[in-house]
Amino acid sequence: xxxxxxxxxxxxxxxxxxxxxxxxxxxxxxxxxxxxxxxxxxxxxxxxxxxxxxxxxxxxxxxxxxxxxxxxxxxxxxxxxxxxxxxxxxxxxxxxxxxxxxxxxxxxxxxxxxxxxxxxxxxxxxxxxxxxxxxxxxxxxxxxxxxxxxxxxxxxxxxxxxxxxxxxxxxxxxxxxxxxxxxxxxxxxxxxxxxxxxxxxxxxxxxxxxxxxxxxxxxxxxxxxxxxxxxxxxxxxxxxxxxxxxxxxxxxxxxxxxxxxxxxxxxxxxxxxxxxxxxxxxxxxxxxxxxxxxxxxxxxxxxxxxxxxxxxxxxxxxxxxxxxxxxxxxxxxxxxxxxxxxxxxxxxxxxxxxxxxxxxxxxxx
Ligand code: UDP
Numbered sequence: 001x002x003x004x005x006x007x008x009x010x011x012x013x014x015x016x017x018x019x020x021x022x023x024x025x026x027x028x029x030x031x032x033x034x035x036x037x038x039x040x041x042x043x044x045x046x047x048x049x050x051x052x053x054x055x056x057x058x059x060x061x062x063x064x065x066x067x068x069x070x071x072x073x074x075x076x077x078x079x080x081x082x083x084x085x086x087x088x089x090x091x092x093x094x095x096x097x098x099x100x101x102x103x104x105x106x107x108x109x110x111x112x113x114x115x116x117x118x119x120x121x122x123x124x125x126x127x128x129x130x131x132x133x134x135x136x137x138x139x140x141x142x143x144x145x146x147x148x149x150x151x152x153x154x155x156x157x158x159x160x161x162x163x164x165x166x167x168x169x170x171x172x173x174x175x176x177x178x179x180x181x182x183x184x185x186x187x188x189x190x191x192x193x194x195x196x197x198x199x200x201x202x203x204x205x206x207x208x209x210x211x212x213x214x215x216x217x218x219x220x221x222x223x224x225x226x227x228x229x230x231x232x233x234x235x236x237x238x239x240x241x242x243x244x245x246x247x248x249x250x251x252x253x254x255x256x257x258x259x260x261x262x263x264x265x266x267x268x269x270x271x272x273x274x275x276x277x278x279x280x281x282x283x284x285x286x287x288x289x290x291x292x293x294x295x296x297x298x299x300x301x302x303x304x305x306x307x308x309x310x311x312x313x314x315x316x317x318x319x320x321x322x323x324x325x326x327x328x329x330x331x332x333x334x335x336x337x338x339x340x341x342x343x344x345x346x347x348x349x350x351x352x353x354x355x356x357x358x359x360x361x362x363x364x365x
Contacts (some may be wrong), residue, residue, distance in 0.1 A: 001223050002028045007213040008230030008363055010038020012339035012356045015068075015269040016228055019360035021205050028223060029202060030211040035195070036202060039310070039340075040231075040349065041192035046255055046292045048283045049193035054249055054298065054310070055266060055280045056194060059184040060350030067185040068353060073197035075188030078285055081179035082266035082278075086146045093268065094181050095139050096174040109175035116140045138173055150272035155300045156247060156313070164314055167346075184350075189285045192359030230294055230339035233325045241324045244344060245302070245317075246309035252276075252297040261293050266301070275299060312344045316357060 004020055008011040009031040017027040035041055039053035039265070057080045060066050084091045092098035100112040119140030128134040131152060135144045148168070152160050156167075172183050180187075192196045213220055213227075214235065221227065229236055234244040265284035270274060276297040281294055303309050312318065322344045329337045338356060340347045347355070 002026045003224060004028070004226050004228055005030065005213075005220060005224035006228040006230075007031075008038060008228075008339065008342075009036040009198070009202065009207060009209075010230060011035075011040060011198070011230060011340060012230045012342070013038070013284070013353045014198045015334075015353050015356035016338065016360050017205050018201045019357060020363070023360075023363075023365055027205055029207045030213060030220070031207070031209055032212040034161070034209050036207060036209070037198040038196045039308075040194040042195045044193070045141060045253075045294050046238070047290050048288055048292075049286060050253065050282045050294050050296070051250070051280065051285070052253075053195075053308070054251070054296075054347060055285070057182075057187065057189060058349055059182040059266070060348075061184045061186070062350060062354055063185075065350045065353050068357065069197065071193075072200040075186075076191050078179040078189040078265075079187055080266065081264070082181055082268055084147050084151075084268045084270045086270045089146070091147060091270075092179045093147070094172045094174065094179075095143060096179060097177040098179060099143065099147070103146070112175055128165055130161050131158035131163040131165050131168050135160065135249035136167050138168070146165075148268045151268055151270040151277060152255055153272070153291070154275075154277050156311075157300065157302050158313075158315070162315065166314075167314070179205065191286065207219050219297040221222075226334045226336065228336045228338060230337075230342045232341040233237075233322070233329060233337055233344055236337075237325060237328055242321060243327075244321055245313040246302040247311040247313060248301050248307040249300060249310050250299040252299070254295055254297075256293050256295060258293055259289070259291055260315055261295055309341060312340065312346055314344075314346055318344070 003025040004027045006017045006027055006029040009029050013029055017029050021027050040054050040056045041320050042049040043052050082093045084093050091102050095351055104115050106112045106115055116139060120137050123136045124138045125133045128137050136146045149160055169304060262279060262281050265281055266278060268278045276299050278298050280296045281293055283290055337343060339352055
């Protein structure tokens with residue numbers, strides 16, 4: 001009945017279904033949740049688009065991807081510039097001259113470089129082997145202690161000395177006064193929310209919500225020649241090799257009777273005592289002027305069955321286990337595994353879109 005059964009109506013599934021539909025294939029998209037858009041889902045509360053599964057700020061350097069998303073939504077000029085609150089001291093992120101000035105009183109890039117060099121020499125790290133060593137050799141011990149260590153350990157639930165350094169390489173270090181969190185050429189938030197964007201991607205494509213693939217596999221499999229699976233790869237195989245670890249996030253969302261709670265969309269709490277990692281004030285993503293505001297406190301936790309998986313834990317142990325599942329996946333006839341959960345990869349939105357576009361392109365007419 002269909003050429004493709006796409007399991008998951010998140011970005012990977014929606015982009016893949018759009019592309020294949022436009023090539024003339026027939027797609028059915030299913031999702032176990034009662035809504036489309038996966039974790040980029042936004043919901044209107046008090047006239048504010050609330051990022052229900054955590055903040056999603058679109059950024060990319062791929063012109064192809066930027067042009068692609070702009071077909072489905074208009075993007076505003078939002079530039080992410082989070083601030084860190086360390087026991088009441090406020091620092092700009094990512095690490096840049098504003099951060100260095102506040103931390104050490106240095107004014108010029110040369111002074112900042114000298115300060116970091118001095119701390120790097122004192123730490124005596126030649127060849128950083130983990131996130132802790134990488135961070136200290138990049139920005140020195142003071143920034144590591146106040147802005148990195150506790151935030152990272154709260155987010156990942158593991159000591160920084162056991163985490164891979166690539167996690168922190170996402171964060172720029174700049175010797176200019178520039179608080180833009182990303183280095184990418186293009187950045188913004190979909191005006192009106194990402195749900196509308198994904199809705200537009202799925203225009204004219206059949207979507208069934210509240211439909212759990214793994215629970216109804218035998219029946220659903222009959223619908224299509226090929227399955228595109230964007231759920232957790234270990235779950236697909238019934239955890240036969242063991243559980244991959246994920247980090248989950250719990251959000252405490254509140255409507256407040258004030259028009260401006262924290263003066264910024266993202267405030268990170270980088271101390272070890274505050275139990276949440278950050279507070280998102282959603283209206284600031286779209287420069288909202290509503291009378292009320294909606295905030296979400298973000299608590300990070302180890303994933304357990306029944307929770308939503310958010311982040312793959314890319315350490316060595318999980319990497320090896322994933323390789324085993326990947327081999328099984330390669331043998332699985334007529335199934336394509338894609339997306340953050342299907343490929344167990346800490347993908348950004350643009351990279352997921354690119355990977356779905358490339359997959360669709362590789363299939364041809
Ligand atoms: N990070 C940090 N301090 C911060 C913000 C980020 O040390 O105030 C590090 C931390 O290791 C974290 C990584 O940068 O795991 C990526 O953080 P980000 O908030 O960008 O990740 P997201 O959840 O947005 O994907």
